[in-house]
Amino acid sequence: MILVALYVITTYLSFLGIIVMNVPLLKWILLPFIEVFFDLSYYMGSFLSHFAMRISLENLLVLYVPILLLVFLLYRKEKFKGIVIVILLIFAMEIPHGPALTIYNKFGTPYIRVTQNFKNYDIMDYRVAENDMISLRENQEILLDGHVILLKLGEKKRDIPIIYIDGQELNLERNLDYIRGLRQERKYFFINKKIMRIK
Structure with missing residues (x-):
């Protein structure tokens, strides 16, 4: 986690160095540092690419306004x-x-x-599945924290798949309204053999 933040910082510093290279005095002072940041950015990216764990910033897409305000206030107060x-x-x-x-x-x-295990698996109906998604073509069983999850295709291609947890069907609407972008509809956590609905 800290390595990702360091990689982002070093990458942006190296890009910032390119912008200030037009000023002759700054170019003379910063050139050795810029080369070091470029090398550090390359080696950190190469090192981090060996990890399979993915960090998605989906919550940041929703909460970016309060986060930016909080960072701005902290910056103002130093x-x-x-x-x-x-x-x-x-x-x-x-x-x-x-x-x-x-x-x-x-x-x-x-x-x-x-x-599961710090990895995300995105599953979509095969009739509308995108390239980076797992296609749901037939009934699929998944074991999550001792619970058996059964996924079945919906009747229409844009229907929510029918979901069973330990043989009990989740009460879900079949159709979703069209929205612009991405929205989280429901979330369930499986903790110590218990199911907790977050949303």
Whole structure:
């Protein structure tokens, strides 16, 4: 988590160096540092690419206004440690933790995200599935924290798949309204053999 933040910082510093290279005096002073940041950015990116864990910033897409206001207020009060803590908390929130089952609405098309072992698996009806999604073609059983999840295709291609948890069907609407963008419809956490609905 800290390595990702460091990689982002070093990458942006190297890009910032390119912008200030037009000023001759700054170019002479900063050139050695810029080369070091470029090398550091390359090696950190190469190192981090070996990790399979994904960090998605979906919560940041929804909560960016209050987060920006909080960072701005901390900056105005010169609480730089607070800014670092907020950034680290955002990264911690975005790490896929689970096991969890989430239903999303993406431009009116539903898909299911199963989170397990710090990885996300996105499942969508094969009739509308996108390239990076797992196609749901037939009944699919998934074991999450000792619970058996059964996914069945909906009647229409834009219907939410029928979901059973331990043989009991979830009470879900079949159709989703068209929205512009991505929205989380439902989220279930599986903790100590219990099911907790978050949304």
